[in-house]
Amino acid sequence: MKVKLFSVLAEKIGPTIDLNLPDQFVAQDVLDQIKELHPDYANVLDQSLVAVNEEYTNDESIKLESVDEIAIIPPVSGG
Template sequence: MGEIILFGELGEFLGNRIQIELPESFDKQDILELLTKGYPNQAQDIAKCNVAVNQTYIYDEQIKREDAREIAIIPPVSGG
């Protein structure tokens, strides 16, 4: 199991921290797909989010589960 920290509206709807079963290794898309399966009603919001592992955004790179001390789901941020 792995703990996921949620920010923004997802954190408000689902709670700031949730537990999910993590594969041995994963990338951004893997995490977003796991969340979408667990929370299909939030699929549109989840699809727009970024994933950070150990406070660094990840994209296509594979992360080993044992190296992921902190996983965060971060919604898009706009400002001006």
């Protein structure tokens, strides 16, 4: 499953990353897989939000067959 990355993650890792997700998963599973592949960005990923089909998700169980898009939204700073 291609996962879209934004902000600093997209700059450092790339705009997308391919993950092998199980048939049923939670948002933390997505973050954990990216952390395994890119441990240098664990701090950013720990503060990031996961959006599935353009809706933020936390600990709800997600069926892979119902997923069109997953995006990781890192924290943004502004002023």
